[in-house]
Amino acid sequence: MQSRLSGTAMTLAYERRTIAEDLSVTVPDRSFTVIIGPNACGKSTLLRALSRLLKPTTGAVLLDGEDIHRMPARGVARTLGLLPQTSVAPDGIGVAELVARGRYPHQGLLRQWSREDERVVTESMAATGVADLADRAVDELSGGQRQRVWIAMALAQQTPLLLLDEPTTYLDIAHQIEILDLCARLHEEQGRTLVAVLHDLNHAARYATHLIAMRDGRVVAAGPPRDVVTAELVEEVFRLPCRVIDDPECGTPLVVPAARRRTGAEAGTLTIAAGGGKRA
Amino acid sequence: MKTLRTPGGLSLRLHPRAIVVGVTCVLLALALSVFAIGSGDYPMSTADVLRALTGQGTPAEEFIVTELRLPRLVTALCVGAALALAGAVFQSLVRNPLGSPDMLGFTQGAATGALVVVVVGGSSLALASSAVVGGLVTGALVYGLAWRRGVHGYRLILVGIGTMAILTGVNGWLLTRAPLMDAARAVLWLTGSLDGRGWVNALPVLIALGVLVPLMLAAYGPAMRLVEMGDDAAAALGVRVERMRLVTLAAAVLLVSLAAAAAGPVNFVALTAPHLARRLTRAPGPNLLPSAAVGAVLMVAADQVAQRAFTGHQLPVGVVTGVLGGAYLIWLLATERRAGRL
Numbered sequence: 001m002q003s004r005l006s007g008t009a010m011t012l013a014y015e016r017r018t019i020a021e022d023l024s025v026t027v028p029d030r031s032f033t034v035i036i037g038p039n040a041c042g043k044s045t046l047l048r049a050l051s052r053l054l055k056p057t058t059g060a061v062l063l064d065g066e067d068i069h070r071m072p073a074r075g076v077a078r079t080l081g082l083l084p085q086t087s088v089a090p091d092g093i094g095v096a097e098l099v100a101r102g103r104y105p106h107q108g109l110l111r112q113w114s115r116e117d118e119r120v121v122t123e124s125m126a127a128t129g130v131a132d133l134a135d136r137a138v139d140e141l142s143g144g145q146r147q148r149v150w151i152a153m154a155l156a157q158q159t160p161l162l163l164l165d166e167p168t169t170y171l172d173i174a175h176q177i178e179i180l181d182l183c184a185r186l187h188e189e190q191g192r193t194l195v196a197v198l199h200d201l202n203h204a205a206r207y208a209t210h211l212i213a214m215r216d217g218r219v220v221a222a223g224p225p226r227d228v229v230t231a232e233l234v235e236e237v238f239r240l241p242c243r244v245i246d247d248p249e250c251g252t253p254l255v256v257p258a259a260r261r262r263t264g265a266e267a268g269t270l271t272i273a274a275g276g277g278k279r280a
Numbered sequence: 281m282k283t284l285r286t287p288g289g290l291s292l293r294l295h296p297r298a299i300v301v302g303v304t305c306v307l308l309a310l311a312l313s314v315f316a317i318g319s320g321d322y323p324m325s326t327a328d329v330l331r332a333l334t335g336q337g338t339p340a341e342e343f344i345v346t347e348l349r350l351p352r353l354v355t356a357l358c359v360g361a362a363l364a365l366a367g368a369v370f371q372s373l374v375r376n377p378l379g380s381p382d383m384l385g386f387t388q389g390a391a392t393g394a395l396v397v398v399v400v401g402g403s404s405l406a407l408a409s410s411a412v413v414g415g416l417v418t419g420a421l422v423y424g425l426a427w428r429r430g431v432h433g434y435r436l437i438l439v440g441i442g443t444m445a446i447l448t449g450v451n452g453w454l455l456t457r458a459p460l461m462d463a464a465r466a467v468l469w470l471t472g473s474l475d476g477r478g479w480v481n482a483l484p485v486l487i488a489l490g491v492l493v494p495l496m497l498a499a500y501g502p503a504m505r506l507v508e509m510g511d512d513a514a515a516a517l518g519v520r521v522e523r524m525r526l527v528t529l530a531a532a533v534l535l536v537s538l539a540a541a542a543a544g545p546v547n548f549v550a551l552t553a554p555h556l557a558r559r560l561t562r563a564p565g566p567n568l569l570p571s572a573a574v575g576a577v578l579m580v581a582a583d584q585v586a587q588r589a590f591t592g593h594q595l596p597v598g599v600v601t602g603v604l605g606g607a608y609l610i611w612l613l614a615t616e617r618r619a620g621r622l
Contacts, residue, residue, distance in 0.1 A: 015429070053515055077518030084512035088375070090505075090564035097281065097564070104506060105518040109498055113283045113293040157517065 002029040004193070005050060005080070005161055010059035012045050012217070019045045020217030023059070027161075027210075032187040033195045034204040037214035038238050043197045044085070044165055046214065050195065051082040051163045063161075077105035081159035083150055085166050089138040095149050096134040099125055102156030124155040127190075128182060144175030151182065162186070164196040168203070176200070180207050201238070205229045205253045213237050229253035298561040298570050305573035309357060312580045317349045319588075347478075355477040356583045356597070357576040358485035359543045360553070362535040364575020365493065365568055367550030368557070369532035372504055372566035373525055374433035380551040381536040384440030387550075388447035389418025390540035391470055395454040398466040407469075408481070408541035415537025418443060423529060430511070430522050472546030472598025474583050481542040488538050489572075492531045497568065500524050505565035546598045548605025549575055549582075555612065578604075 005027040012020040019042040027033050027050070035043040048054040050061055052068045061068040068076060081102075089098060102124070103117045125131040128148045133141065138149060147167065154162055164183070168176040184207050187194050198204045204211060204225070211228040213221045215237045221228045231244050234255055241258040248254075284292045317333075318324045322344055324332070331337040332345040367380045374384075381387050393414020397407040423431060426439040451470070455463050468475075503524050506514040511521045536550070553575035557567045560574070582600040589595060 051516060053512055073515075073520050074518035077516065082512070082516035084510060084516060087510045087513040088508065090508045092562060093564045100281075101506060101509070101517065104502060107502070110290045110292070112502075113281075113285075113291045114289070115285075118283075154516075 001026065003027055004029055004064050005062070005195075007046070007049060007056070007061045008059050010049060010056035010061070012042065012049050012054060013057050014045075014054075018217075023217060023219065025050075025212060025219060025222070027193060027195055030187075030191055030193055031210040032184065032208050033193070033210040033212060034208035035195070035197045035212045035214060036199075036201055036204045036237075037220075041214045042217040043214050047163055047165050047195065047197050051080065052076060053082070053084075074105045077157065077159070079159055079161060081154045081157040081162045083154045083162070083164040083167055085169065087150055089146070089149075091139070093138050094134070095130055095136050095138055095141075095152075096121065096125065098138055098149060099130075099152045099156050102153040105157060120158055121156050124152040127155060127186065128152040142175075143171055144178055147171060147175070147179055148182065151179070155186070159192075161193045161195070164194065166197050166199065168198065168200070176203065183207065201229070201234065201255050202247070205255070206247060206250055225253055229255065295561065295563045298563045298567065301557065301560045302570045302573050305570065305577050309573065309577045309580060312577065312584070313353050313357070316353050316580060316584055317345055319584075320344075320349065351478045351482050352474050352476075352583075353580065354479075354486065355482040355542055356474055356579045358482055358489055359474075359539040359546060360549055360575040360577070360579025361572040362485050362489055362539040362575075363546060363550040364553030364557070364571045364578070365489075366532040366536045366539070367575075368554035368566045368568050368571040369496075369504075369528050370550070371554050372508060373529060374436050375508060376433060376437060377555060378551070379433070379437055379440075380554075381532070382545070382547060382550060383444065384437065385422060385443035385447055386415050386418050386440075386533050386536050387540055387545040388444050388451060389421075390415035390537045391451050391545050392418075392447050392454065394469060394540070394544075395451055395458070395466055398462050398469075399454055399458045401462075405480070408484075411541040412534075412537040415533055415540060418447065419530065419533030419537075423526070431525055432511075468596060469544045470598075471596040472544040472601065473596035474543050474586075475594065475596070477543065485535075485538045485542050488535060492535065493568070493572070496528060496531050500528055501568070504528065504568075508565065544596075544598060546579070547602040548609075549578055549601050552605045552608050553578055556608075 003026045007023060007025050010020065010023045011018065012023060023046065025046065035046060037043045045054065049056055052061060055069055063071065063076065063080060100117070100121050103121065106117065125134060128151050130145065130148050130152055133145060138146060141149065151167070167183070168179050171179065180203055183194055183196065186192055208225050211223065211225050212219055213228055213233065220237050221233055229244055231242055234240055234242050234244065243256045243258065244253050245256060246254065282294050282296050284294065314326055314329050318326060318329045324341060328337060328341060329345065332341045335342065337345070370379045370381055370384060371377055373379070390411040391414070393410040393412070394407050397410045422436065422440050422443050426435040428435065455466060458466055503514065503519045506517055506519050507521060507524065515521050554567065554571040557570040557574045561567055561570050578601070582604060583597045586595040586597045586600045
């Protein structure tokens with residue numbers, strides 16, 4: 001398996017809290033890799049490490065065979081892009097101006113805005129469908145539009161590898177699908193390698209070409225969604241009893257959580273709660 | 281945004297409105313300067329002032345201009361620009377419009393340094409150097425206390441405000457320890473005053489501005505705009521965020537300390553000038569140069585008001601900047617509230 005980006009034997013820790021030990025992952029080239037796992041399993045931490053925002057205490061992240069922390073920051077930024085979970089649009093900034101900031105790693109003191117910069121920004125806005133919004137202020141946009149603008153900025157960075165930290169969080173279902181469709185298109189049409197952290201297992205199974213399932217700082221399974229998303233594995237990773245059926249739309253695995261078997265105690269709690277509601 | 285390109289592949293990106301604001305402020309500062317030099321107990325016409333400045337005036341006029349009025353004016357311009365620049369850097373780094381050096385304890389640190397000399401006794405040069413040392417030590421202390429695998433904006437603000445409170449207390453204590461006459465002199469210094477400032481006060485700030493500003497703009501001009509989007513976003517674009525923060529913070533603290541050494545801890549210029557500049561340019565980013573230009577104009581204008589508001593009695597310039605700055609903040613709050621942004 002060809003891979004430009006991998007982590008080997010990493011210990012990932014914040015302050016004194018260790019998130020993961022001896023963690024190794026490989027991102028296959030030209031894949032749409034999605035990292036899944038329950039809350040606090042270390043998936044966002046892994047993404048931070050891969051994008052060199054967090055330095056592993058031991059082990060290393062390798063980009064094209066080189067330790068990412070020994071490479072010049074701008075050089076890395078021309079190969080590896082990141083869409084962080086929280087970014088702040090400066091007050092009153094326009095869409096085109098924000099997208100243009102993605103060109104920073106390609107610019108210099110005396111080469112602040114080449115024709116190439118201009119072309120790439122126009123293309124990035126077209127690819128994400130925000131070209132019509134070019135002159136609008138970012139704070140006036142809807143959540144979905146704004147996320148597409150941030151993705152356009154990451155695209156303008158022109159990196160063969162693009163990492164996305166929970167790109168669909170805070171969006172409604174229609175906008176989630178819109179963003180994931182966009183990611184799939186970028187992956188298929190532009191041949192970029194994408195790595196995303198997603199919360200929704202079914203979205204992950206539908207869009208990913210390669211899944212990494214994590215629990216407690218360990219990789220439990222990695223591979224194509226068909227192999228990874230099984231009832232046993234979902235139970236092991238998420239502690240969720242479920243059935244896995246074929247998605248009637250795409251044929252990808254679809255996780256259907258098991259119906260809750262109500263225990264006696266639980267039923268009692270419910271009755272009391274309902275009674276309380278009636279009295280109030 | 282406008283772009284200038286040369287056939288050789290060089291290109292510059294410019295914000296036309298920011299340039300208009302900057303140039304207007306510089307022209308305004310020049311006009312104010314000529315007016316300031318021409319007015320006083322010995323009034324001079326504009327033509328006289330220009331003649332004296334170019335070395336073609338009478339010896340008496342040249343003495344008044346180059347030895348008395350010009351140094352005070354240059355001190356005002358430089359102190360205003362330095363404070364405004366530092367304010368713009370702080371506000372941008374902590375991503376908070378209230379993150380100015382007066383709020384974060386750096387100005388108070390410079391004051392502590394100066395007051396120590398007042399209590400112990402020493403020349404005005406010792407007082408100025410001690411103010412610089414006080415500001416720099418406070419800067420290092422705040423940075424060190426706020427550092428925890430990197431410095432985050434809100435930690436810096438909290439540590440800064442705490443430091444400011446402590447130092448204000450220390451300064452009060454130092455004042456009570458000083459002999460009465462020295463204490464009176466110290467209070468005048470603490471208010472911020474340009475009275476009797478000479479080249480010896482102006483030059484250090486002027487040199488620091490001349491060296492630090494081009495360096496800061498060349499090394500971190502674009503990076504400072506990127507950091508406003510968040511540390512992660514900036515790092516993803518290849519900015520070494522922590523190094524940038526340390527360097528720009530050190531430069532800003534140095535500017536504040538030198539400004540305080542020259543004119544005392546003048547209030548509110550560092551807070552209001554970047555605000556005004558941003559409102560005028562409507563450009564995102566720290567707006568360093570427009571802020572500096574606005575700060576210089578504010579300071580010279582405030583000094584003129586201070587000298588002329590009451591005939592026969594000069595106010596310290598810090599009183600004027602404090603009153604104007606405070607009024608501006610209240611007005612800002614009111615308009616922002618009406619516009620529903622607060």
